[in-house]
Amino acid sequence: MLPPSGGPTANQRTGMPILVTMEDHSHDAPSTPPAVTAPAPVASTMQVVPFSLARILEYGRRVHAASTVTTYRGMSSEQCTFAALGSRAAAFAHTLHDLVGTAVGERVGTMMPNTAEHLEVLFGAGSMGAVFQPLNPFLMPDQIIHVINHADDRVIVLDPDLAEVLLPLLPDCPGVHTLIVTGDDEEVQAVKTATPDGIRVLGYEASLDGRPTTYAWPDLPETAPVAMCYSTGTTGAPKGVVFSHRSVWTHATTIRSVDSLAVRNGERFLCCVPVFHVLSWSVPIAAMMAGTRLIMPGGDASPEHLSYVIGDAMPLRAHGAPTVWTQLMVHYEKNPPEKMSLREIISGGSTVPPALIDAWEERYGVDMTHTWGMTETGPVGTVARPPAGVGGAARQNYRESQGRFPVGMMYRVVDEDGVPLTANDRSTGEIQVRGNYVTASYYHSPAEDAEGPAAVFRGGAVEDATDRFTEDGWLRTGDVGTITRDGFLTVHDRQTDIIRSGGEWIYSATLENLVMASPMVAEAAVIGMPDPDWGERPLAVVVVVPGTPTTRETAAAISETVAARAPRWMVPEYWTFVDTLDHTSVGKFDKKDMRTHLRRGEFRIIRLPRGDKP
Numbered sequence: 001m002l003p004p005s006g007g008p009t010a011n012q013r014t015g016m017p018i019l020v021t022m023e024d025h026s027h028d029a030p031s032t033p034p035a036v037t038a039p040a041p042v043a044s045t046m047q048v049v050p051f052s053l054a055r056i057l058e059y060g061r062r063v064h065a066a067s068t069v070t071t072y073r074g075m076s077s078e079q080c081t082f083a084a085l086g087s088r089a090a091a092f093a094h095t096l097h098d099l100v101g102t103a104v105g106e107r108v109g110t111m112m113p114n115t116a117e118h119l120e121v122l123f124g125a126g127s128m129g130a131v132f133q134p135l136n137p138f139l140m141p142d143q144i145i146h147v148i149n150h151a152d153d154r155v156i157v158l159d160p161d162l163a164e165v166l167l168p169l170l171p172d173c174p175g176v177h178t179l180i181v182t183g184d185d186e187e188v189q190a191v192k193t194a195t196p197d198g199i200r201v202l203g204y205e206a207s208l209d210g211r212p213t214t215y216a217w218p219d220l221p222e223t224a225p226v227a228m229c230y231s232t233g234t235t236g237a238p239k240g241v242v243f244s245h246r247s248v249w250t251h252a253t254t255i256r257s258v259d260s261l262a263v264r265n266g267e268r269f270l271c272c273v274p275v276f277h278v279l280s281w282s283v284p285i286a287a288m289m290a291g292t293r294l295i296m297p298g299g300d301a302s303p304e305h306l307s308y309v310i311g312d313a314m315p316l317r318a319h320g321a322p323t324v325w326t327q328l329m330v331h332y333e334k335n336p337p338e339k340m341s342l343r344e345i346i347s348g349g350s351t352v353p354p355a356l357i358d359a360w361e362e363r364y365g366v367d368m369t370h371t372w373g374m375t376e377t378g379p380v381g382t383v384a385r386p387p388a389g390v391g392g393a394a395r396q397n398y399r400e401s402q403g404r405f406p407v408g409m410m411y412r413v414v415d416e417d418g419v420p421l422t423a424n425d426r427s428t429g430e431i432q433v434r435g436n437y438v439t440a441s442y443y444h445s446p447a448e449d450a451e452g453p454a455a456v457f458r459g460g461a462v463e464d465a466t467d468r469f470t471e472d473g474w475l476r477t478g479d480v481g482t483i484t485r486d487g488f489l490t491v492h493d494r495q496t497d498i499i500r501s502g503g504e505w506i507y508s509a510t511l512e513n514l515v516m517a518s519p520m521v522a523e524a525a526v527i528g529m530p531d532p533d534w535g536e537r538p539l540a541v542v543v544v545v546p547g548t549p550t551t552r553e554t555a556a557a558i559s560e561t562v563a564a565r566a567p568r569w570m571v572p573e574y575w576t577f578v579d580t581l582d583h584t585s586v587g588k589f590d591k592k593d594m595r596t597h598l599r600r601g602e603f604r605i606i607r608l609p610r611g612d613k614p
Contacts, residue, residue, distance in 0.1 A: 050219070050220065050221060050222035050245065050246075051222040051245050051246045051248075051249035051250070052127070052217070052220060052222065052245045052249075053123065053126040053127050053226050053245055053248060053249075053285070054126075054127035054128075054217035056123075056249070056252070056285060056288050056289055057086055057089060057123045057127050057288060058086070058217075059288070059289065060082045060085075060086065060287075060288035060289065060291070061082050061083050061085065061086025061087070062083075062086075063291070064082045064265075064288070064290075064291030065081060065082055065083035066081055066082070066083070067081065067082045067287075067291040067292065067293050068080065068081055068082070068293050068294070069081075069082070069085060069116040069119060069293075069294045069295075069296060070293070070294070070295050070296065070313055071114075071115045071116045071117075071296045071298060072295075072296065072297050072298045072300075072305075072309050072312075072313075073115075073298050074298075074300070075308065077312070077313070078116070080116040082288065082291070085116060085119060085120055085123070086123070086213075087213035087214075088120045088124075088208060088213075089119075089120045089121075089123040089124035089127065090124065090211075090212065090213050090214050090215040091124075091208040091211035091212065091213055092120055092121060092124035092125070092207075092208060092211075093124040093125070093127060093128040093215045093217075094211040094212055094215060095180070095202075095207040095208060095211060096108065096124070096125060096128060096130060096155070097128065098211075099202065099207055100154075100155050100178050100180075100202075102125075102128075102130050102154070102155060103129075103130075104128070104129030104130065104218060104220070104224075105129065105130070105131065105224075105225065106130050106131065106154060107130070107131045107133045107151050107152055107153050107154065107228060108121065108125040108130045108131065108132055108133060108153070108155055108156075108157065109133045109134070109135050109148060109151065109153035109155065109156040109157070109176075110122075110132070110133070110134045110135060110156065110157045110158075110275075110276075111134075111135045111137050111156060111157075111158050111159065111162045111165065111166050112134075112157060112158070112159040112162070112182065112275070113159060113161070113162075113274070113296075113297075113298050113299030114271050114272075114274060114275055114280065114296040114297055114298060114299075115159070115182075115296050115298060116296060117157075117159075117182050117204065118134075118275050118296075119275070119284050119294075119296075121157050122134075122227070122275065122279065122284070123288075124215075126226040126227060126245075126248075127215070127217050128215060128217065128218065129218050129220055129224065131225045131226065131227060131228050131242070132226065132227040132228070132279075133151050133153060133227070133228045133229075134227075134229065134274075134275050134276035134279075135147060135148065135153075135156070135166075135276060136230070136232070136238075136274075136276045136277070137162050137165045137166075137276075139232070139238065141168070141169055143237065143238055144165070144166075144169055145169050145172045145173060146237055146238065147230050147238050147240075148169070148173045148175070148176065149172075149173055149174075149175065150238075150240060150443070150444060151228055151230075151240060151443070152175055153173070153175065153176060154175055154176060154177055154178065155176070155177070155178040155179075155180065156176060156178075156179055156180070157179075157180045157181075157182070157204065158179050158180070158181050158182070158191065159181075159182050159183070159299070160181055160182065160183040160187040160188070160190065160191055161299055162299075163181075163190075163191045163194065167191070167194050167195060167196070170195070170196050170199060171196055176199060177198075177199060177200060178199065178200045178201075178202065179191065179195060179199060179200070179201045179202070180201075180202045180203075180204050180207060181201060181202070181203060181204060182204040182205070183203075183204070184205075185203065185206075188201065188203040188204075188206075220245060221245075222244065222245045222246040222249070223244045223245070223246055224244060224245055225242045225243070225244060226243055226244060226245045226248055227242075227243045227248065227279060228240055228241070228242045228243070228443060229241055229243070229276070229277075229278050229279065229375055230375070231374075231375045231376075232584045232588070239375075239442040239443075239445065240442055240443030240444065241375050241376055241439045241442065241443065242439075242443050243279075243378070243437075246436075247378060247436065247437040248279075248282065248285060248437075250408055250436045250437055251282050251378040251380070251408075251436075251437040252282045252285040252286040252289060253286075253289070254380070254406050254408055254437075255281070255282060255283070255286050255380050256286045256289060256290055257406075258385075259383065259385055259404070259406070260380065260383045260406060261281070261283065261286070261319070261346055261371070261380065261383060263283055263286035263287055263289075263290050263292050264290050264292060265290050265291040265292060266291075266292075267292055267293065267316045267317060268292075268293045268294075268295055268313060268314065268315040268316055268317075269283060269287060269292050269293065269294055269295065269315060269316070269317050269318065269319075270295045270297065270306075270309065270310065270313065270315035270317070270318035270319075270342075271283055271284065271294055271295065271296055271297070271318075271319065272297060272301065272306065272318055272319060272320030272321075272324050273319050273320055273321070273349075277349075277379075278375050278378070278379040280319075281319060281373075281379055281380055282378070282379075282380070283319060295309065295313045295315050297309050301324065302327075303324075303327045303328045303330070303331035304331065306324070306328055307328065307331055307332070307335065307337065310337070310340075310341065310342065311337060311338065311339070314339075314341035315341060315342060316341060316342065316343050316344070317342065317343060317344045317345075317346070318342060318344075318345050318346070319345070319346040319347065320345070320346075320347060320587075321347065321348070321349040321350065321587025321588070322347050322348075322349070322350055322351070322352045322353065322356060322587065323350075323523070323583055323587045324347075324587065325345055325347055325356060325360065325368070326353075326356060326522065326523055329356070329359055329360065329363075330522055330545070330546075332363075332364075337364075340364045340365065340366065342364070342366045343365075343366065343367065344366065344367045344368075344369055345360060345366055345367070345368045345369065346369045346371055346383075347368060347369070347370065347371065348370065348371035348372055348373060348380075348402075349587050349588055350587065350588045350589060351402075351491065351509045351512065351513065352368065352370045353512065353513045353516040353517070354396075354400045354513055354517070355513070355516050355517045356368065356516070357370070357399060357400065368399075369383060369384055369385065369399075369403075370383075370384035370399065370400065370401065370402055370403055371383045371384065371402070371403055372402035372403060372479075372489060372491060374477065375439075376438065376439045376475055376477075377409065377433060377435075377437065377438050377439075377475070377477075378437035378438065381403075381405065381406070381409055381433065381489075382401075382402045382403035382404055382405050382406075382488075382489045383403040383404065383406075384398060384399055384400070384401050384402060384403035384404070384488075385398075385403065385404070386398035386399060387486070398488060401488045401489060401490045402481070402488075402489040402490060402491050403488065403489060404486070404487045404488050404489070405433075405483075405487045405489065408435050408436040408437065409433055409434075409435035409436070409437075409438065410433065410434050410435055411431065411432070411433050411483060411487075411489070412431075412432050412433075412474070412483075413427055413428070413429040413430070413431060413432075413481070413482065413483055414429050414430050414432055415429045416429075418470065423483045423484065423485055423487075424482070424483075424484060424485055425482050425484050425490070426482070427482060428480065428481065428482050428492065429480065430476060430477070430478070430479070430480055430495065431477045431479045431480070431481055431483070431489065431491070432470065432474040432475060432476055432477060433474065433475050433477060434473060434474050434475060438475050439475065440469070440473065441469065442468075478494055478495050478496070479491045479493075479494060479495070480492050480493050480494070480495055480498065480507075481493075491509065492507040492509060492510060493507040493508050493509045493510070494509075497509070497527070497528075497591060499526070499527075499528040499536050499537070499538050500528070500535060500536055501528075501531070501534045501535060501536050501537055501538070501569075502533075502534040502535065502569075504569075506538055506570055508525075508526040508527065508528075508538065508591075509526075510566075511526040511538055511540070511562065511566070511570070511572065512524055512525060512526050512589075514561070514562045514565055514566055515540050515542065515558060515561075515562055515572075517561060517562075517565070518557070518558045518561040518562075519545070520544050520545060520548045520554060520557065520558055521542055521543070521544060521545065521558060522543045522544060522545045522546075523542075523543040523581055524540055524541065524542045524543065524581075525540075525541045525581055525589040525591065525594060526538050526539065526540050526541070526572065527539050527541065527591050527594050527595055527598065529574050529598065537572070537573065537574060537610075538570075538572040538574065539572060539574040539575070539576065539598065539603075539605070540555075540558075540572040540574070540575050540576070541576055541578055541581060541594055541603070542555075542558065542575065542576070542577050542578070543577070543578060543579065543580060543581055544577060550577035552606050552608075554577075555575035555577075555606045555608060556608055558575070559571055559572065559573075559575070559608055572608075573607055573608045573609065573610045574605055574606070574607055574608075575605070575606045575607075575608065576603040576604055576605050576606065577604075577606075578603075581594075582594055582597075
């Protein structure tokens with residue numbers, strides 16, 4: 001209520017009196033609001049400088065000139081500074097341009113182990129505008145032929161130790177016209193003698209001799225292709241993912257962060273992930289940004305060799321598939337290290353068993369960090385670093401998850417009908433992602449949907465099958481799991497590996513972790529086995545630790561370990577013991593091959609009494 005005319009009122013904030021005068025405006029003309037003009041548009045004043053691999057290379061060779069790449073060849077090692085690597089990468093770019101005639105956009109294949117030369121080819125080819133295309137030597141021969149022809153490789157850089165893999169395949173690869181062979185003159189000549197007619201063979205070192213050590217790197221759009229990597233083909237032919245300069249830059253920047261792989265200056269990093277597996281997870285590129293000293297183990301991934309490399313080079317951190325660290329742990333049991341330099345192991349590609357995480361921490365004080373991703377996601381997606389201040393059981397739960405999504409990757413969980421679910425630890429469904437380094441399609445996939453879903457985010461026509469991408473442009477990962485409110489992912493299984501038993505879902509990855517919790521087990525995989533009553537039941541395929549008998553009694557003892565942590569109906573009653581497990585070329589369980597062994601009756605199966613029904 002207004003006070004009487006001329007009477008005081010109080011300022012409600014300060015309490016001070018305010019004089020209010022009431023005036024009669026009843027005869028005034030209605031007021032007209034002043035004309036409003038739209039503000040002038042504002043444009044960003046920031047410079048637009050394209051991301052490029054060449055900028056990373058030039059930065060690393062100048063700013064981190066003294067940082068090194070150490071390459072192991074057997075028991076000997078060689079060091080190359082970032083400055084020298086940059087010079088040789090530029091010389092290799094001249095080799096491609098001057099001797100081979102490689103043009104911008106053409107593919108440059110490699111079949112090489114983890115060496116400094118492999119990084120020279122990566123940076124040299126990618127920076128000059130060619131497309132670096134590493135070949136996986138552990139694929140089946142017909143798959144390697146498919147990749148070479150599908151990618152349209154014209155030149156391949158070859159390590160002579162892998163010549164016996166590549167050379168027999170070249171008659172079926174008509175597009176290949178040049179091999180560039182690393183090694184000494186004798187090794188180059190041996191490859192030249194065995195190479196089919198019509199293919200030119202150059203020595204890598206000879207081709208670099210006398211070449212300029214600088215290159216006028218072309219100005220490329222940041223969306224231009226820089227590398228092409230292929231999936232391992234566990235569900236069909238390998239599929240090609242083409243990375244841009246932008247995606248490689250943003251991914252490398254992401255994994256440098258402390259919440260991700262924390263690739264940083266002043267450390268030695270052992271690269272056990274092959275370069276052919278998505279550029280060794282882009283760690284060498286991030287290292288060129290940061291000045292991280294790299295240790296490349298060469299072509300020997302045996303636990304004996306890695307044990308020697310770790311003892312000699314003393315790396316602080318390393319990455320690799322879980323099988324690498326399982327086998328090394330077994331090796332250390334008989335050959336304990338005199339000193340353990342490693343502080344952290346980053347592992348992914350398949351689920352890291354909690355028992356393995358605990359073993360590395362308890363025995364050697366090494367923090368094992370779980371990560372998740374795939375070729376299609378750049379590859380590193382989530383990294384399991386617990387939030388600050390979390391301890392006890394909660395910290396352990398975070399460590400055993402696949403980790404938290406980064407800001408550059410959006411995520412959602414959907415049900416069987418594709419309907420998004422609320423993000424919490426109870427809503428289980430397929431994980432779908434999109435983001436700055438997530439592929440929108442596969443290279444030259446069948447054109448089933450030329451205007452398809454990837455066009456939503458890529459901005460162009462799509463050549464891709466529709467089953468891996470949603471209509472609104474999300475990548476269907478094929479992983480089934482949950483995502484917590486604070487962005488932590490737990491993958492329960494691949495959609496293709498879920499065991500559907502009596503109307504219930506059994507997650508094979510969950511059972512594998514429980515089986516491997518037994519001290520009798522070195523490694524284990526679980527697949528579905530046809531069952532007349534339940535449709536499917538789990539079959540545990542087990543490698544026991546040395547000295548453990550492969551008997552029914554052992555199977556029963558391991559079964560009891562599982563039963564202590566899982567419902568009885570979920571515990572496998574089918575068991576088989578094997579000397580080694582089938583793995584894909586990047587260390588994942590090859591369940592396709594295991595199912596083939598099962599169909600052919602090649603497993604000696606032990607059947608235990610079945611637990612209670614669900």
